Amino acid sequence: MNNSDIQTEIYSAVDIVTARQRGRALAIELGFDGADVTLVAAAISEIARNIVDHAKQGVVVMNAAYEGGKRGIKIVAKDEGPGIPNVVQAMQYGYSSRKGLGVGLPGAKWLMDEFDIVSEIGVGTTVTMKKWLSK
Amino acid sequence: MQVPILKQRDYLIASIQSVLSDADMLQLRDNLAARVGEFRSRGIIIDVTVLDLIDSFATRTLRAIAHMLKLRGAETVIVGIQPDVAFAMVQLGLTLEGVGTALDLEEGLAYLDTKTRKPVHEQQ
Numbered sequence: 001m002n003n004s005d006i007q008t009e010i011y012s013a014v015d016i017v018t019a020r021q022r023g024r025a026l027a028i029e030l031g032f033d034g035a036d037v038t039l040v041a042a043a044i045s046e047i048a049r050n051i052v053d054h055a056k057q058g059v060v061v062m063n064a065a066y067e068g069g070k071r072g073i074k075i076v077a078k079d080e081g082p083g084i085p086n087v088v089q090a091m092q093y094g095y096s097s098r099k100g101l102g103v104g105l106p107g108a109k110w111l112m113d114e115f116d117i118v119s120e121i122g123v124g125t126t127v128t129m130k131k132w133l134s135k
Numbered sequence: 136m137q138v139p140i141l142k143q144r145d146y147l148i149a150s151i152q153s154v155l156s157d158a159d160m161l162q163l164r165d166n167l168a169a170r171v172g173e174f175r176s177r178g179i180i181i182d183v184t185v186l187d188l189i190d191s192f193a194t195r196t197l198r199a200i201a202h203m204l205k206l207r208g209a210e211t212v213i214v215g216i217q218p219d220v221a222f223a224m225v226q227l228g229l230t231l232e233g234v235g236t237a238l239d240l241e242e243g244l245a246y247l248d249t250k251t252r253k254p255v256h257e258q259q
Contacts, residue, residue, distance in 0.1 A: 013157035013192075020188065021154070038188060038219040042227060045190040093228060103191045107227040 016048040043108040047077040055081020072132035080124040146178040178247035184215030194229040201234040210250040214243035
């Protein structure tokens with residue numbers, strides 16, 4: 001079992017692909033099955049894209065997660081971008097500030113079991129999300 | 136990685152060979168828009184069988200490609216969306232509204248044959 005952090009620096013759209021492929025590999029290693037692996041990769045893709053679109057650069061850190069008797073994957077996306085003025089609004093499906101379909105952040109939340117976003121103007125945004133193995 | 140575009144009768148077939156970056160997808164859009172004019176194509180098949188994920192950006196770009204090509208007088212059909220990919224798209228609420236889809240290349244060709252069939256009075 002891999003207990004170390006897998007860290008992907010996000011500078012451009014190419015890094016989105018790298019992050020989600022690493023996430024896919026980790027999810028498989030942790031025992032997720034086909035459909036869930038794709039859901040994890042999709043969630044990573046959306047939050048990494050959020051970094052590229054709004055903060056220009058940031059980092060996605062993934063590792064194994066344990067809580068109570070549960071095992072799963074934890075993904076943290078962190079940037080030091082401008083921050084999100086209205087997180088509640090940003091989490092509304094279909095709300096898009098500039099580009100995209102406005103499904104990125106709310107979409108990622110739907111795909112995962114736990115989703116938390118902390119954002120401060122001028123400081124940055126941190127998204128923490130987890131998905132648990134069902135068995 | 137560039138997506139090869141093959142000409143087959145009145146159709147173009149863009150067969151995606153590997154995971155695409157955003158830039159690759161935009162390149163595909165521009166190449167198809169140009170080729171449709173060059174070959175006077177009436178239908179386009181985009182084969183996404185190898186894609187392990189179609190996220191919001193990819194969905195938006197595929198939609199944009201289909202709508203652009205429609206404005207150029209051609210029908211687009213997306214073929215080969217894998218079950219897990221379709222599942223993730225549904226979970227994300229992503230739709231390919233107004234874009235033709237088919238199971239595979241063969242079904243895609245059949246779809247285009249129906250969509251681009253000339254009216255009876257124009258046939259021999």
